[in-house]
Amino acid sequence: MRRGRAALAVAVALLSPWAPPPLAAPRARAPQQTLSAPEGSQGKQTGSRKARDKRSPKVPPAPGPSSSEPPPSALAPDAPTRPRPEETPPAPPPSVPPERPWAQGVSPENQQRALELFQAGNALLKDAVFVKASEKYREALELWSHPAIHYNLALALMNLDQPLEVHEHLEAALRFGAEPLEEEKFEYARNYKLLIEKQLSRLDITCDTPGATVLLDGKPLFQAPGKYSGLVRPGAHTLSAARQGHLPQNLNRTLLPGETANVTLRLYTTEELTRYRRRFHVSMPWLVMGAGAALAGGSAWMHVRARAHFRSFDEGISACGGCVPPLPLATQLERGYLLQSSAIVGYTVGGAAFITGAVLTALNQPQPYRIDPSQLAQPQVSISPLLGGGSGGVQALVRF
Incomplete structure (x- = not known):
């Protein structure tokens, strides 16, 4: 940014803003007034005077104000046309030049007042009193939005580090082209506008x-x-x-x-x-409950088999009249106890798994939460040129 300010300072120095920009707009030609000679004096000119009039060359009209004297002719207020004196016969009224586009709708009084403020601002700008100068130019713009006032206000704001307002007033100064400004000032304004846009x-x-x-x-x-x-x-x-x-x-x-x-x-x-999420996968609690139920069902089957072994053992003891059980009957009893113990363990584990699955089902209810709006936005790509030092390129930034 320092480099940009330095470039602006050099540009302002080259522009020589102390003189107001002369605006080369054509001035309205005053109607020619024809003065008649007094009665009886016509035809009494001496021969020497007639000869002197023939020999003397025609004097050109006096030039208008120079560009070094503020304000320029294009900034001068539009003066109303005076009526011509009565003549015999009356001459046709002169053609009134069209009103300048930057002066349309502005009364001569407002133009004159804006002109005075413009001159006061120029004097302050020449003395490097940029704040006061900008205030005078703003007051003038409230009365007349003239390109020359916008131009000089931009010069004052350049020294106040106001690049946004400088760009705004340069655009206003260029609105009507080069006619209300000098061609040189017009080119300066356009170049500075491009320079500010790069910064x-x-x-x-x-x-x-x-x-x-x-x-x-x-x-x-x-x-x-x-x-x-x-x-x-x-x-x-x-x-x-x-x-x-x-x-x-x-x-x-x-x-x-x-x-x-x-x-x-x-x-x-x-x-x-709003989005919803669960603590676990939706199927996990049901899998746990299903495993508990399956284990309990297997335990019930082992319990039934244990009772069948106990029944066979009882029938064998009854058949021998209460004798010492032989090895096959003792084996039936041992299998019955083993299956019964396994069934009890299965009932315990299966019941615990079933209860755990039911608790997980309750805890796994959907929980609402809020997402960031940027998660719904599409990726954005910004492309900007890179210029300087005899080289150029393009910079691309991808934002998610």
Whole structure:
């Protein structure tokens, strides 16, 4: 940015802003008045006078004010045309030149007052009193939005580090082309405008949410739906949009000199930004409950088999009349005890698994949470040129 300010300082020095820009607009020619000679004097001219009149060359009209004397002719107020004296016969009225475009709708009184303020601002600008000069130019612009006033105000603002306002007034100075300005001043204004645009950043903001208020660094820009495109200083900026019934959106962007950033703001309701998630996969609690139920079912089958072994053992003891059980009967008893113990363990583990699955089902209910609006935005690509030092290129920034 220091390098940009230095470039502006050198440019201002080259421009020599102390003299107001002479505006070469054609001045309205005053109607020619014909003065008749007194009665009886016609035809009494002496021969020597007639000869002297024939020998004397015609004197050209006096030149207008020089460009070094402020203000220029194009800034002079439009004076009303005086009526001609009565003649016999009356001459046709002279043709009135069309009003200059930058003077349309401005009364001669306002033009004269603006002219006085313009001259006062020029004197202050020559003495390097830039703040006071800019105040005089602003007062003049309230009366007459003349390109020359915009031009000189831009010169004063260059020394006050106001690049945005400088660009705005340079655009106003160039509005009517080179006619209200000198060709040289017109070219200077156009070159400085291009120089400032390279040192600033351009921001394009779009918001399609009806009724939303869009702000840039806390200052309102427009009411959506709409779009804003303008120059801003390089650096960090805050973009925000708000509307009743919607969640506000705030974006922080850091812009580089010469960068063009495209930003789309969209407001969402709470429902649009609400998502749901579970602690576990939806099938996990049911799998645990199913495993517990299957284990309990297997335990019931082992319990039935254990009872069958106990019944066979009882029948064998009854058949032998209470004898010592032989080995096959003892084996039936041992198998019955083993299956019965396994069934009891299976009942315990299966029941615990089933209860655990039921608890997990209760804990695994969907839980709402809010996502960031930037997660719904599409990636944005900004492209800016890189110039300088006999080289050039293009810089692309991808933002997610």
